[in-house]
Amino acid sequence: MLEKLASALPKAELHLHLEGTLEPEMVFALAKKHNVRLRFPSAAALREAYQFQDLQSFLDLYYEGAGVLRDEEDFHQLTLAYMDRVARDGVCHVEPFFDPQTHTGRGVAMREVVEGVVGGLREGEKKHGISWRLIPCFLRHLSEEEARKTWRDLIPFQKYFSAVGLDSSEKGNPPGKFSGVFAEVRAAGLCGVAHAGEEGPASSIREALEKLQAVRIDHGVRCVEDPDLVRELAKKRIPLTTCPLSNVRLCVYEKMSDHPLKKLLDAGVNATANSDDPPFFGGYLLDNWLSCLRELSLEKHHLVQLAKNSFEGSFLPEKEKAKWMEKVDQVAASCV
Numbered sequence: 001m002l003e004k005l006a007s008a009l010p011k012a013e014l015h016l017h018l019e020g021t022l023e024p025e026m027v028f029a030l031a032k033k034h035n036v037r038l039r040f041p042s043a044a045a046l047r048e049a050y051q052f053q054d055l056q057s058f059l060d061l062y063y064e065g066a067g068v069l070r071d072e073e074d075f076h077q078l079t080l081a082y083m084d085r086v087a088r089d090g091v092c093h094v095e096p097f098f099d100p101q102t103h104t105g106r107g108v109a110m111r112e113v114v115e116g117v118v119g120g121l122r123e124g125e126k127k128h129g130i131s132w133r134l135i136p137c138f139l140r141h142l143s144e145e146e147a148r149k150t151w152r153d154l155i156p157f158q159k160y161f162s163a164v165g166l167d168s169s170e171k172g173n174p175p176g177k178f179s180g181v182f183a184e185v186r187a188a189g190l191c192g193v194a195h196a197g198e199e200g201p202a203s204s205i206r207e208a209l210e211k212l213q214a215v216r217i218d219h220g221v222r223c224v225e226d227p228d229l230v231r232e233l234a235k236k237r238i239p240l241t242t243c244p245l246s247n248v249r250l251c252v253y254e255k256m257s258d259h260p261l262k263k264l265l266d267a268g269v270n271a272t273a274n275s276d277d278p279p280f281f282g283g284y285l286l287d288n289w290l291s292c293l294r295e296l297s298l299e300k301h302h303l304v305q306l307a308k309n310s311f312e313g314s315f316l317p318e319k320e321k322a323k324w325m326e327k328v329d330q331v332a333a334s335c336v
């Protein structure tokens with residue numbers, strides 16, 4: 001019964017990397033198109049390699065796979081495939097990330113990347129009625145100077161963006177390293193979001209809030225190590241975009257039953273469940289919800305709260321948010 005409700009509830013996905021939706025089959029099709037030689041003999045062999053010890057071992061394979069994305073059509077195809085896939089999960093709104101530096105660093109023009117992604121989002125919206133916002137991210141293992149250069153290259157496309165994010169290897173790359181470039185982003189009228197408290201400690205969440213003035217924290221699960229911070233996040237309703245299957249695959253938690261999502265919801269934190277990089281971590285949005293439902297023994301009110309949080313934490317206008325909240329209540333009432 002609760003599985004049915006999880007599937008039927010309208011949902012928004014707030015933590016998803018478009019490059020991380022590359023299915024092995026698409027990697028092989030694009031490699032063929034561009035005459036790229038891969039070090040794996042088949043899509044099945046590549047899928048088998050998706051066993052990771054930590055964030056870095058995943059990132060190595062992730063950047064290698066993204067190397068087959070070369071032109072606007074590739075980015076369009078990648079983005080549309082994601083929209084097609086999540087339409088089946090009851091997803092009504094998406095706010096995906098993309099990593100410009102992963103592509104411009106190997107000679108792909110920013111215009112090809114952005115126009116391709118936006119084209120895919122627009123086609124997905126037309127086909128499935130899924131609304132969208134878009135968030136480019138700086139790679140934190142690179143320098144702030146490189147992030148500043150990327151921001152200058154992004155400015156001509158600013159009308160497409162709702163925020164700018166920070167992702168990649170958290171260890172050794174604290175949010176404060178990018179405080180200057182995020183000040184420039186804010187001065188241009190966009191807000192910041194940041195990955196923090198995944199592999200990094202609870203203090204990195206505080207740092208992202210204070211030094212980047214991040215309005216949303218991606219992951220953020222390690223806030224549970226600091227009860228005062230949990231209370232503060234709950235009081236201010238700062239959204240945490242948690243990614244349960246990703247956390248287990250990357251060994252942040254040994255097993256799903258250790259994941260703090262339910263505790264965060266019970267503490268009144270605006271926590272959501274998202275897929276991060278679905279083919280790498282074993283599931284799209286609904287798979288994440290269902291895994292939490294089973295392993296954390298979520299109840300009906302938790303599912304309703306997760307759905308509401310996903311819209312509350314989005315960059316949709318207040319009127320749109322209210323419309324979706326109402327819709328969530330309607331669906332929940334009809335599913336007893």
Ligand SMILES: [Zn+2]
Nearest residue numbers: 017167195276
């Ligand atoms: Zn992420």
